[in-house]
Each structure stands twice: as C-alpha cells, then as structure tokens.
Amino acid sequence: MIRRTSEIAASAALCALLLLSACGGGSDETWIAEVNGQQIPISQLRRILEARFELEPDVSREDILNEELSQLVTQQVILNRAHELGIEVTQREADTRLRKLHGNDFSGIDSEFLNEIRKQMLLERTELEDLADRIRFPESALVLYFEENRRRYRTPERVRIRQIVVEDEAKARQLRAQLGEGADFATLAAEHSLAPEAGEGGLLPAFARGEMPEVFDEAFKLRPGGLSRVLESPYGFHLLRSETRIPAHDPELTEVRDAVRMELQQKRLAELRRGWLRGLRRNANIRVNERLLETLL
Incomplete structure (x- = not known):
C-alpha cells in the first residue's frame, strides 16, 4: 500500500465530499481522477484497493474506495502546488531519508518505494513552504510553552x-x-x-x-x-x-529549544492544515472518472 504522511490522512474526510460530487470524466480507461490536467492512473488506485480489501474484509468497499481516492486526489493537489513553488527532492535526499528508515541495507527496496519516499518528502516540504510564515514563534512564545510543559521535557x-x-x-x-x-x-x-x-x-x-x-x-x-x-x-x-x-534530569530551555520549537510548529501546522488544504482544493479543477468507479468495487 502506498505510504502517506499522517497529515495527508487527516484530510481524507474533508476531501471525500468534494470528490463524490465532482463531475464525471470521459471514456478514457486509464485514469480515475484528474487534478488540473494531471491524471491519476486507475492502476495506482487499484493496487491500493486490492491491499485494503484483503486486510480489511469487514469494512465497506465503497467506504475504502472513497477514502483512498480522496487520499490520491489530495496528494495530487499538493504535488501540483509543489510544482508551482519549484520544490524538488533530489535522489540523494531521498536516499538519506531511506537510510534513516532502513539503515544502509537497501536490499529488497525497489524504485517504486523510493519514488514514494520522494513523494512523501515533497508533500511535507510543500506544506512547510506554504505555511512557513505562520509557524514562526518569538522567543517569548518558546519560553511560555516550555514553562507550561516543563515536566514533559524531564x-x-x-x-x-x-x-x-x-x-x-x-x-x-x-x-x-x-x-x-x-x-x-x-x-x-x-x-x-x-x-x-x-x-x-x-x-x-x-x-x-x-x-x-x-x-x-x-x-x-x-x-x-x-x-x-x-x-x-x-x-x-x-x-x-x-x-x-x-540520574533524572530537568533541562533548561537552552538544552531543548529546538525540540520546543518543533513541537510548537507541529501543533500550529495541525491547526492550519485543514484550511490550507481546503484552499488548495477550492482553486483546483478536479474531475473524477465516475464511470470507472463501479468497476473497482
């Protein structure tokens, strides 16, 4: 199954309504959805569905289909935004992330999985780039958050x-x-x-x-x-x-400043993400090839 960031998963429910109400596509048998001209192959969705249907036989197939289709369209909306901003992920950067996940043993890891890592990194970077100005915090905010949560850093x-x-x-x-x-x-x-x-x-x-x-x-x-x-x-x-x-240790802010800043940023990103995705989708031209949806159930 294609791996996705937890941030993208959180937007699935919102995106589903938009997708299910989108107009149908033409007679092309190769794509299931299109976002600003970028087509999502039906084969990509089919692979995901086959894995989900096998792992979760008691879950409604229609619900799984709607969820996974929503995920793919949301991803494509963000990838289109990455292209607009000129954001890229190099092969070396993807290799570095892969080593963090799996060490230096790349055996059994194919190009498709590596491409998925690059895609995930693009999704993360695009969100950070678009919202960077809204997740900066002055020193006073770091001090206040640290004092309120000091025990968590013990x-x-x-x-x-x-x-x-x-x-x-x-x-x-x-x-x-x-x-x-x-x-x-x-x-x-x-x-x-x-x-x-x-x-x-x-x-x-x-x-x-x-x-x-x-x-x-x-x-x-x-x-x-x-x-x-x-x-x-x-x-x-x-x-x-x-x-x-x-011995137990109670750190000062100077020792954990980066961790405090990152935690604050993640909290703010979670608050901003829904509105950000809603805005991207509002400005996107999304079409779903509804005629092919029934063939996937």
Missing part, C-alpha cells in the same frame, strides 16, 4: 545493565554461583546467554523504569556493580548486573 532516571538469559533455572543458579566467585559477567553472557545482545557481553542500552518488561524493574534496586538474584520471565531465567545509573 528525563527520568535510567540504568544501564548487562544480562544473561538461559532456559532453565538450574543453569542460571550455576552461573550466578560462578559470578559470585569472580567470573566475568560479559564473558559468561557471550558464552551462555540466549539474548540477542550476548555478543556485546549482555550489555543493554540505557532504559527508564517501565520501558522494559517487568523483570527489568529489579535493575533499579541494584547499585552499580551489583548482581541480581535469579529472575524468571516468559523469556527464561535472567541474571542482571548493574553498570551505571543515570
């Missing part, structure tokens, strides 16, 4: 630990005894642990209370260097060793 206490996970309790107790006699935890983890981080000596990334399964709450009772008792979970039997404790 970093809770975190711990970093090593763990060993084995299948049976007897083996866990045997390893616990070896550790008590001075054996190296990282070495035993590499040799015996079933957990994926065994190759790193059982070392886990730092985490806060509640971010991991309940068994890891025991880590917050340990001092650095401390060793847990044998702990049981659905994954097996665990031994935990505390490495470091990272």
